[in-house]
Amino acid sequence: MNLQSGKYYWPTTFPDAPSYPALEDDLCCDVLIIGGGSSGAQCAYYLADHNLDVIVIEKSKIGGGSTSTNTALLQYSGEKMFINLINSFGEGYITKHLQLLKQAINEIEAASKKGEIDCEFNRRDTLYSASCAEDVDKLKREYEFLRLQNVELTFLTKSEIEAKYPFSRDAAIYSYNDAEINPFRFTHSLLQYAASKGIRVYEHTEMNGHHYEKEHDKMVVSTKNGCSIKARYVIFAAGYEGMEVKKEKKASFVSTYTVTTNPVEDLSQWYNRTLIWETARPYLYMRTTRDHRIIIGGLDDNTNYPDDRDSKLNHKKDQLIEELNKLFPHINVKAEFYSSAFYGGIVDGLPIIGKYEKYPNCYFLFAFGDNGTVYSQLLSKIIVQEIVEGNSPDLTLYLQERPLLNKE
Numbered sequence: 001m002n003l004q005s006g007k008y009y010w011p012t013t014f015p016d017a018p019s020y021p022a023l024e025d026d027l028c029c030d031v032l033i034i035g036g037g038s039s040g041a042q043c044a045y046y047l048a049d050h051n052l053d054v055i056v057i058e059k060s061k062i063g064g065g066s067t068s069t070n071t072a073l074l075q076y077s078g079e080k081m082f083i084n085l086i087n088s089f090g091e092g093y094i095t096k097h098l099q100l101l102k103q104a105i106n107e108i109e110a111a112s113k114k115g116e117i118d119c120e121f122n123r124r125d126t127l128y129s130a131s132c133a134e135d136v137d138k139l140k141r142e143y144e145f146l147r148l149q150n151v152e153l154t155f156l157t158k159s160e161i162e163a164k165y166p167f168s169r170d171a172a173i174y175s176y177n178d179a180e181i182n183p184f185r186f187t188h189s190l191l192q193y194a195a196s197k198g199i200r201v202y203e204h205t206e207m208n209g210h211h212y213e214k215e216h217d218k219m220v221v222s223t224k225n226g227c228s229i230k231a232r233y234v235i236f237a238a239g240y241e242g243m244e245v246k247k248e249k250k251a252s253f254v255s256t257y258t259v260t261t262n263p264v265e266d267l268s269q270w271y272n273r274t275l276i277w278e279t280a281r282p283y284l285y286m287r288t289t290r291d292h293r294i295i296i297g298g299l300d301d302n303t304n305y306p307d308d309r310d311s312k313l314n315h316k317k318d319q320l321i322e323e324l325n326k327l328f329p330h331i332n333v334k335a336e337f338y339s340s341a342f343y344g345g346i347v348d349g350l351p352i353i354g355k356y357e358k359y360p361n362c363y364f365l366f367a368f369g370d371n372g373t374v375y376s377q378l379l380s381k382i383i384v385q386e387i388v389e390g391n392s393p394d395l396t397l398y399l400q401e402r403p404l405l406n407k408e
Helices: 038-047 082-089 091-112 133-148 158-164 183-196 239-244 306-311 313-327 372-389
Strands: 004-007 027-034 054-057 122-129 153-157 171-180 200-202 207-213 218-223 228-236 251-261 275-278 285-288 294-301 335-346 352-354 362-366
Touching: 027 038, 027 218, 038 054, 038 183, 038 372, 054 183, 054 228, 082 091, 082 133, 091 171, 091 183, 091 372, 133 153, 133 171, 153 158, 158 171, 183 200, 239 335, 239 362, 251 313, 294 313, 306 313, 306 335, 313 335, 352 372, 362 372
Parallel strands: 027 054, 027 228, 054 200, 122 275, 228 362
Antiparallel strands: 004 335, 122 171, 153 171, 207 218, 218 228, 251 294, 251 335, 275 285, 285 294, 352 362
């Protein structure tokens, strides 16, 4: 699956990242994790402190897939407003979902401190602005719901925005204690921690087949190395490539574009170096990095053909810089890194843990959506709880067949 192309920033921040061997022997284990990106690493992290034999396989290099293009804004708010999710699922359902998202960000922070690798985790506030005057009312209603959930936030008027930023918007939600992270370093940190606890990690080990042995109640996964792994449980945490194993009807894809600039000397006009995004769909978003670069992304395109997606990269790159200059005209930057990539979403607005009859003892982690890293942390914990304890009370919230009040 041709997921992305371009010149990637995150791997340059960790040129001496740990490497792992390729699989050379047939093995057995309790849990096999397929995928060495952030989702697989988050699963390994939660399994590391349990007395289970765990293996992770990655078809190329650790963190080399979508993790390298992940912009890693860690927020509880997502592309679908909570007030819209309530219409589909009900208020109690979405209130619980919000609580789990906030908890997941806290758990990412805790996980980022477990290993020896600096994951560049920083707490950041978020400015979520109305893209046009017509969006102010729904932004206000979203704010009121979040306020009732004891979320720490405030509602900014036009004059209050102009007092803090060099641009104007009609209104915005200003929320506290979101975060940002370096997803490449985070992935390596979690897997290094897991390896230190005895989890076996293999790179350049690509799955090319699987079958279920009913008599032993085990899945058997074969690899292109000519080896096989027998496992009691399999977690497919391969990101978008998990769709090549099991297509999920609720998932859909568009193309998205990202630019990372050269380092900026003066970010003083960027109030608190907040995460920035907007109500427009598709939306633009921005963040800064540890070394004072700016990441700006968006301008999503409905194409899902790689050649068409990539042919637009140079134009989209220039457009993204133009959008940055509209907000921060004093910042003079160039696009030092840039990429085009597929971006997956789930039609009803919640991520999915797939459990399918044709895949006994298997879990598919589909953390698709704009909060992929947060979703992955949330879903990883639930899956591991299911495996270790035999039950997770939150699993039914995210199974592919979940109850909708209003069918979409």
